[in-house]
Amino acid sequence: MSSIKQVQITFDCANPERVARFWCEVLGYVVPPPPEGFASWDAFNDTLPPEQQGSAFACIDPTGAGPRLFFQRVPEGKVAKNRVHIDVRAGIGLVGDERLATLEAECARLVALGATCVQVLRADGINESCISMQDIEGNEFCLD
Incomplete structure (x- = not known):
């Protein structure tokens, strides 16, 4: 039995480069160098043939710790x-008002990049605060 060494997260989207560059800004990722030559x-x-131009893009964690993100153009829009x-x-390690303030500041930064704030979930005594968001093409993600 082999063990998994790397993970790539793939996004279906309409504009791969635009979405990839958004996530570069969110995560501090970079665009890898182009192919040799x-x-x-x-x-x-x-x-590339015209129908393949702009059909894919990727970004990587410059430290090598995080997964590669791959973005591929698909004809259909997001429906669910x-x-x-x-x-x-x-907000790792933060609690209460300090955590919420940090999340809200990051939310404001991401909204300026084109994200949408969907819902602020405040601490309820069991779970700490988090913020539900959408990227520039409507894919859900959370700030926690």
């Missing part, structure tokens, strides 16, 4: 809630 991703993209979502861990 190409000065840029645009130069590589120009070599995600079955899997990303939790952006902005």
